[in-house]
Amino acid sequence: MAKVKIGFIGCGGIANGKHLPGMAQQKEYVDLVAFCDLIPERAEKAAKEYGTPDAKVYTDYHELLADKSIDAVHVLTPNIAHCEITVAALEAGKHVLCEKPMAATTADAKKMLEARDRTGKMLTIGYQYRHFPMNQVAKGIVDDGWLGDVYYAEATYLRRRGVPTWGVFTDKSKQGGGPLIDIGTHALDLTLFLMNNYEVDYVVGTSFEKLGTLLDPKFQGQVDSMGNQNSWNNKTYDVEDSAVGHIKMKNGAVINLRAAWAINMAEDNGANNEAYATLVGTKGGLDTVSGQARLNHVVASQPAITMVGNKVASYIPGFSAGPAPVSKEHDIWVKALRGEGDLFVTADQAFVVTRILDSIYESSRTGKPVYFD
Known part of the structure; x- marks a missing residue:
């Protein structure tokens, strides 16, 4: 061929x-x-x-x-x-x-x-x-029925001080938004994928324009969690610095989404500076905040936590400190x-992600929920 x-x-x-x-x-x-x-x-x-x-x-x-x-x-x-x-x-x-x-x-x-x-x-x-080892393990846990009926989830990607200071990330005319559309999109896609639920009833949310327009001198020159110099131009910053969304699914399940580049919270987007998901079901729960799939379940009538899978430090070739891992995505x-397999991320799934993010921005502007068809 x-x-x-x-x-x-x-x-x-x-x-x-x-x-x-x-x-x-x-x-x-x-x-x-x-x-x-x-x-x-x-x-x-x-x-x-x-x-x-x-x-x-x-x-x-x-x-x-x-x-x-x-x-x-x-x-x-x-x-x-x-x-x-x-x-x-x-x-x-x-x-x-x-x-x-x-x-x-x-x-x-x-x-x-x-x-x-x-x-x-x-x-x-x-x-x-979706391709990261811990998230593939988490998907297997859900698909094997360990959680039962998943009725609540959290999609999280938080940086205490992690505003991208390169490219056009803080330019709304080129990006369309800030951390919600940049990194919140990863957390949301991951959570929908793990739940295998794309049927949305309505969305309500708020974006915050608070810290991005401030330049605190004590943070200038410091290196953020992504290894970038933590200073940005508050005069040209015109996107949100954090956002939250409440997503009600048609089957009654709820997803709470949180995304931030700058927020005064001690929580700092989990292990390995990655997006993570938390799922709650009738039989058990799981999260990936530790860099592994952490299963919260019941063993012999006692609450138990089981770490499933191995912790891996890096997943993307160009951002790997050691030998470049094989990119599953590519x-x-x-x-x-080559006609040897199917797409793993479909455009139809990604469309739902974009529609939810767009609806959070709209809800923030109008102060009203956005209902899906």
């Missing part, structure tokens, strides 16, 4: 941290042939490090999509551009892996679904947390492109 030809639109942080090293592990099956970025030096650097000898560099994604030899593209741009570029790529006959979130708004996410259906091309979204994607 001929190698699959892949193009990349966006060669910034997430491209170099996850997608380029992840796809480089698949070079037996793929050729990385095209790289596009508004900053040409970024595209040139990516092409030199990861591309084929004849890899092409672009600053206009339309030119990349015009190359009929390219089979699939990764859309790795700021959130606001996901819809426009993904729809154009699908219409150009390319399969698409779009980085999370699917889109900045429900309307844009719907356009992406419609383009997928219209073209018959594959579309998946970059929710890598392994599954490449198998799907």
